[in-house]
Amino acid sequence: MVLVSVEVNGSSYQHEVEPRTLLVQYLRETLGLTGTNIGCDTSSCGACTVLLDGESVKSCTLLAVQADGAAIVTIEGLSGPDGALHPVQQAFHEHHALQCGYCTPGMVMAAVSLLAEEGQLDERGVREGLEGNLCRCTGYHNIVRAVLACAGDRAPAGAVDAVGAVGAAGGAVGAVGAAGGTGAVAS
Amino acid sequence: MTVGAGTFSGTPVRRVEDPDLLRGAGTFVDNLKIDGMLSLAFVRSPIAHAAIRSVDVTAAREMPGVVGVYSAADLDLPDAPALMALHPAAIRPSLAKGTVNFVGDPVVAVAAETRAAAMDAAELVEIDYEPLGVVVDMEEALDPGSPAQFESLGGNVVIGLRTGSEDPLAGADVVVRGRFENQRVAVVPMEGSAIVVDPTGTDFDLTVHLSCQMPHVARSALAKLLGMDPKRVRVIAPHVGGAFGAKHLSAEGVVASKLALELGRPVKWVETRSENLVAMAHGRGQVQYVELGLRRDGTFVGMRCRMIGDAGGYGGFGGILVLGQTKLMAQGVYHIPAIAFDVAIVTTNTTPMGAYRGAGRPEAAAFVERIVDMAADELGMDPVELRRKNFIRPDEFPLTTVMGADYDSGDYGAALDEVLRLADYDALRREQDERRRRGDRMQLGIGVSTYVEVTGGGAEFSEVEVHEDGTITVKAGTSAHGQGHATAFSQIAADQFGVPIEQIRYVQSDTALVARGRGTGGSRSVQLGGTAVLQTSKLVVERAKELVAELLETAPEDVVVTGDGRLGVAGVPSKALAWGEVARVAAERGAPLLVQHDTERAGSTYPFGAHVAVVEVDMETGRVVPIRHVAVDDCGVIVNPMLVDGQVHGGLASGISQALWEQFLYDDDGNPITSTLAEYAMPSAAELPSFVTAHTETPSPLNDLGAKGIGESATVGSTPAVQNAVVDALSHLGVRHIDMPCTPERVWRAIAAAQAGTLPDPWREPRSEMAGFPREGAAGEELERGAESVNL
Numbered sequence: 001m002v003l004v005s006v007e008v009n010g011s012s013y014q015h016e017v018e019p020r021t022l023l024v025q026y027l028r029e030t031l032g033l034t035g036t037n038i039g040c041d042t043s044s045c046g047a048c049t050v051l052l053d054g055e056s057v058k059s060c061t062l063l064a065v066q067a068d069g070a071a072i073v074t075i076e077g078l079s080g081p082d083g084a085l086h087p088v089q090q091a092f093h094e095h096h097a098l099q100c101g102y103c104t105p106g107m108v109m110a111a112v113s114l115l116a117e118e119g120q121l122d123e124r125g126v127r128e129g130l131e132g133n134l135c136r137c138t139g140y141h142n143i144v145r146a147v148l149a150c151a152g153d154r155a156p157a158g159a160v161d162a163v164g165a166v167g168a169a170g171g172a173v174g175a176v177g178a179a180g181g182t183g184a185v186a187s
Numbered sequence: 188m189t190v191g192a193g194t195f196s197g198t199p200v201r202r203v204e205d206p207d208l209l210r211g212a213g214t215f216v217d218n219l220k221i222d223g224m225l226s227l228a229f230v231r232s233p234i235a236h237a238a239i240r241s242v243d244v245t246a247a248r249e250m251p252g253v254v255g256v257y258s259a260a261d262l263d264l265p266d267a268p269a270l271m272a273l274h275p276a277a278i279r280p281s282l283a284k285g286t287v288n289f290v291g292d293p294v295v296a297v298a299a300e301t302r303a304a305a306m307d308a309a310e311l312v313e314i315d316y317e318p319l320g321v322v323v324d325m326e327e328a329l330d331p332g333s334p335a336q337f338e339s340l341g342g343n344v345v346i347g348l349r350t351g352s353e354d355p356l357a358g359a360d361v362v363v364r365g366r367f368e369n370q371r372v373a374v375v376p377m378e379g380s381a382i383v384v385d386p387t388g389t390d391f392d393l394t395v396h397l398s399c400q401m402p403h404v405a406r407s408a409l410a411k412l413l414g415m416d417p418k419r420v421r422v423i424a425p426h427v428g429g430a431f432g433a434k435h436l437s438a439e440g441v442v443a444s445k446l447a448l449e450l451g452r453p454v455k456w457v458e459t460r461s462e463n464l465v466a467m468a469h470g471r472g473q474v475q476y477v478e479l480g481l482r483r484d485g486t487f488v489g490m491r492c493r494m495i496g497d498a499g500g501y502g503g504f505g506g507i508l509v510l511g512q513t514k515l516m517a518q519g520v521y522h523i524p525a526i527a528f529d530v531a532i533v534t535t536n537t538t539p540m541g542a543y544r545g546a547g548r549p550e551a552a553a554f555v556e557r558i559v560d561m562a563a564d565e566l567g568m569d570p571v572e573l574r575r576k577n578f579i580r581p582d583e584f585p586l587t588t589v590m591g592a593d594y595d596s597g598d599y600g601a602a603l604d605e606v607l608r609l610a611d612y613d614a615l616r617r618e619q620d621e622r623r624r625r626g627d628r629m630q631l632g633i634g635v636s637t638y639v640e641v642t643g644g645g646a647e648f649s650e651v652e653v654h655e656d657g658t659i660t661v662k663a664g665t666s667a668h669g670q671g672h673a674t675a676f677s678q679i680a681a682d683q684f685g686v687p688i689e690q691i692r693y694v695q696s697d698t699a700l701v702a703r704g705r706g707t708g709g710s711r712s713v714q715l716g717g718t719a720v721l722q723t724s725k726l727v728v729e730r731a732k733e734l735v736a737e738l739l740e741t742a743p744e745d746v747v748v749t750g751d752g753r754l755g756v757a758g759v760p761s762k763a764l765a766w767g768e769v770a771r772v773a774a775e776r777g778a779p780l781l782v783q784h785d786t787e788r789a790g791s792t793y794p795f796g797a798h799v800a801v802v803e804v805d806m807e808t809g810r811v812v813p814i815r816h817v818a819v820d821d822c823g824v825i826v827n828p829m830l831v832d833g834q835v836h837g838g839l840a841s842g843i844s845q846a847l848w849e850q851f852l853y854d855d856d857g858n859p860i861t862s863t864l865a866e867y868a869m870p871s872a873a874e875l876p877s878f879v880t881a882h883t884e885t886p887s888p889l890n891d892l893g894a895k896g897i898g899e900s901a902t903v904g905s906t907p908a909v910q911n912a913v914v915d916a917l918s919h920l921g922v923r924h925i926d927m928p929c930t931p932e933r934v935w936r937a938i939a940a941a942q943a944g945t946l947p948d949p950w951r952e953p954r955s956e957m958a959g960f961p962r963e964g965a966a967g968e969e970l971e972r973g974a975e976s977v978n979l
Contacts, residue, residue: 018303034218035211037428039377040460044864047377075211089209093201096829099837100669101208102215102377102428127872134864136377136429137669138833139840140872 004068008033009077017064023057024048026064027074035075035105039134046133049106049113050074056113058106058132075105078112088112088150095146099137107133111147121151195678195688199829202674203688204667207426214425216381216398217457224383224453225254227443228305230295230312231462232287235323235536235857236334237316239285239294246311247297252304254450256312257296257442259284264445265412267438270504270541273346273532276339277502279539281441286319288336289500289536290859291465296442298454321536321857325497326474328533329956336501336534345502346510346532347960351589352525355489359480363562364950368926369550371472371497371851373861374543375869378428379463382440383455384447391699392419395444398427398434401706402666405436406698409444424696427668431841432542432708433467434668464862469851470543472497473509475554476953479523479562485576489525492517492554493953496532496540503539505546506532512547512641518588519555520599520639520795521577526589529957536857544841545899546709548640549906553927556636556907560914561923561949570911571607574637575600585888592641594793595895598821601883602797603637606819609879610799623919628807632916634800636908642710642896644791648703649719651680651727653780657752657767659684659691661724664704665716666696670898671830672712676720678826679892683724684766685748702783710896713826714792718890723784731769731780738764738772792887792895796820800843800908804916809935811913813843817879820900823886824893831897835880838901844870845902846909850928868928917941924949 001016008031015030027033027050036059039047048059051073078086085093088111098104107130114129115121121129126147127140135143207213244256259282267279283294295312299305320334327333328343335342356362383396392415399405402422410417427434439456447454458466474495480488494513498506510530517526563570579586581598588594612633619631648664661680665672677691684690694700705711732746735754739746739762749755755763773780801815816839825831848868852861861867886893906927913929914922920941925933940946 028218032220033211034215035213037213037215037378038217039428040864042460042863042865045377045460075209079210085206085209092209093205096199096202096833098205098208099671099833100377100429101204101213101426104208105211108209123877127875131871131873134377134869134871136375136431136841136869137837139836139838139878140875141836141878142833144872144877 002065004064006067007071009073019063019065021064022060023062023064023067024059027059033074033076037102037105039103044134045103046110047103047106049109049133051109051113054116056110075108078108086112088115091146091149095142095149097138097142097146103133103135107135107143111150115147115150121148123148126151195681196826198827200674200678200688200827202671203677204671204673215378215428216383216396216425219383219396221383221385221453224455225298225300225450226302226305227446227454227456228297228302228309229293229439230297230309230314231465232283232290232292232294234287234316234318235290235321236319237287238319239283239287240315240317242295243313244295247308250304250308250311252300253308254298254300256308257446258282258294262445262449265441267441268408268412268436270435271507273498273502273504273506274340276337277345277534279438279501281438287316289538290857291462291538292500293439293442296446298446298450323535323537323853323855323857325472325495325533325535326954328535329495329531329954331956343533343535344531345498345506345534346530347957348510348963349529349960350963351527352489353527355491355525355527356478356480357489359488360483361565362478362480363558363565364478365558365561365924366950367475367477367554367557369471369473369475369553370927371469372543372845372849373464373469373851373867374431374433374467375867376429376431376434379458379460380434380437380439380467381457382443383453384444385453386447386451387453391421393444393448394421394423396423396425397436397440399424399436400430400434400666400668400708402696403664403698403704404706408436412441413444413448421699424666424668430668431544432470432546439466461863464867465538465859468503468505468541469499469538470505470541470546471550471845472505472540473513473550477554477558479558481562481566485566485568485573487521487523487577490523491527493529493957496530497537498532498534499537499539500534501539502534503541505540505542508542508547509550513551515590515592516548516551516639516641517555518590519552520579520637522579523589529960531957531960537853544838545640545902548899549842549903552636552638552640552903553907553910556638556911557924560911564918564923570635571603571612574603574635592793593790594639595790595887595889596885597639597793597795598883598885599637599795602795602819602821605881605883606797606799606817609819609881610817612799615801628805629803630806630916632802632804632912634802634908634910634912634915635797636904636911637797638904639793639795640900640903641791641793642899643714644789645705645711645715646786646788647705647715647719648783648785649716649723650702650781650783651720651723653727653731653766653770655767655771655774657690657765659686659766660694661691661720662694662701663716663720664701664706665712666704666706667712668707670707670712670834671827672716675713675826675830676717679717679720680724683721683728685750686752686766690752710898710900714887714890714892714894714896715786715789717826717894718892719784719786721891722786723782726782726784727780730782734773735764735769789889792823792889794820794822794895794897794900796900796904798904798908800905800912802909802912802916804913804934806938809931809933809938811847811929811931811934813847813876813909815876815879816843816905818901818904819881819883820897820904821883821885822897822900823895824884825882826892826894831882832880834897835901836878838899839878839905840870840875842902842905843875843909846906846927846929848874848928921946
């Protein structure tokens, strides 16, 4: 057994753990923080994404002992002290960016990290920035809209309006996209 | 919530489900901890087909923390549950008996104090296998000499049947022919299968927390299999991390339940992803031989279909879909006067087949829309014009098709007009012409599909109760797993009671709290569950009106729902009683404001739509990038447009992904080669475009809401639109077909063959065995009816 000391969501913890314990197992089973989900066993899906010293990591790719001395934020630690939703959580709600909710904690944490890292974000930047997080319900459409809404004034001009369109170059293809759908949901 | 009372329906109310899920307070099965709970791990077959010579569990039993290690011989296990049995001989044991039939077949179960202990011990189980012959390819399975799974079947053909017209191509000027593969895909809900079985509770003999779509169906199945009184079994579907047709009581769930009873301790089993990709039922998996006869002017004369459906190991129930929904929807949105539909359903040494988003309908739309595009190419017609020429017209509904489907309502031309307008189809064609003229490396493909599918059918239960504090509890027998029923059904009820949505408490997915139900599948929930909520709410309001009429000394017909949470007398604003007060008086009189109600059985509804997909094809590498997708889907009257578009988005991603990327693959020995998410090509945000979605609203006459299903429609419509777009990008080279998934290799090979003048014929004759199948008789009709009743 190995001693691990971590700060999680502002509280300090020390536990003896088996060396092979994954960080996600430590969070879920030892600390009881079950908001972080497990969606695969190949570090492909990102459901287990948390912030480690401010940066997003897949907590299944890390042993708990590797997190020794680190400060971790999980989905449970994201909302404010008054319980108010974090702006990214709020944007996911407003834009219907979650359905079954299983990928959501990891997706939200990845988005928080992406928004903190990138000075400017357009649709392509959001899509590539979230490449490590899989969702089977939403087709990503509303997740991208929610994150772009958070990017707000840091987005290049037109990035949010262009969500209905596509990044294809010029011609009819680009122009037509801006027409949008008559039945599209108002944001 | 600023929307006024009485006007929730039809508006994009934000979801009441979200806050818990966003805060990480989900109740997914694996989050459940119960004192004394054991963890279960399975030892699965690494061989596709083998006889089990011996099982040695000695070393595993000696591992610390291990409570028991069991093979089929150690437990008196019932067979695995099947939503539908393909054939009396096609039985699957819950743990393999004598032979294993696919890689992933569970052979031994290990129960231990922790998950790690169970998995460690599972590594030490030694099983001696004697390999048997393997059949992976569903067409090779037609060979009577192929290695059989069930000796009594004398081969791998479970059902072989010829149905419909004897000579459907008679009178055709032109016949276009294609052999199409509708490949096997994995379902991949982000949460895999999961179950906790607790035999220690006092109110029930067994309490089961199951990640599933249909808790009441699971309870009935489990009680029957274990010989228990269903009333003593409680099944709860907590938060479910996606299902898409594949989450039901499984073989592993039966083993977990049996062991919980034997050991008298709670048992948890949570699938790993690598297990999930081989153990959870796969979807699709058909080879389709299609011939369409036309007159020179484009009028369809008849169609001949010869279809092979892969049922996978043990004859998974998904194999029947080719004879159920695929056959039912073979006519699509068109007049096709004569159709022959011959079917072979076969077992193979692969993961058993089940239902996946669309379950038989995407497979139908795929071949119909593909052969129509091939016909347009053959006749030199625009694919849009050929479709229009053959549409069933709006004034022809209701209509019974040649395939026996009772189409309820539709306006296929309206959806097509709208999608062409939104996509600016003519401008796209001009752009395509320009790129072709310039010889651009990135060529444009424009794919059109017009589809109809089948949803719902049957009855559903609801219960509504008004409490003395003015809150209203609404229950329905459907069971959401991401769709947003709590929001949509609360909207429906809030409108009837004239109260804010916050006053509604929605309850579902627990057999102890909801008296009965059929769960969620086949896009049935709003049209059946929502209608049940609507009717039950109206019954409660009627009962309340009678009481209020008596209390306020007026006639029941003069009592109105005021819209501010009260019942009052029309035209006399001062005379009104709050819902809570009415509930209090009702309770005092011994007749609480509570109604349980079942809807009458309703027929299936037929949503439809039109999609335009635009792709860019890199002529040097064969890579396809989907750059636009415009979807017009008609699901009748819409309760919450935000939720509907959410369903469309997810459905589009599934369909686009099948057309371009996803495919579950085996090598010739039956070894899966896409059994982790590192290998299985499920798309991320980076691969997909944003979508343009819109709706026409053609009400269904078959339910009070006028609603049709929407959970699967976009998958049905998008898959052929994208495949057609890829072929369209290369049609000027003479390419007429590329099978799904349209991978860079396949596209590149098609381009290279076109340039070399060696394009393969998209047609070949199916194996001769199919000609020898019996024509449809009484047995076949029975099977078909059964297939239609399974809507997933």
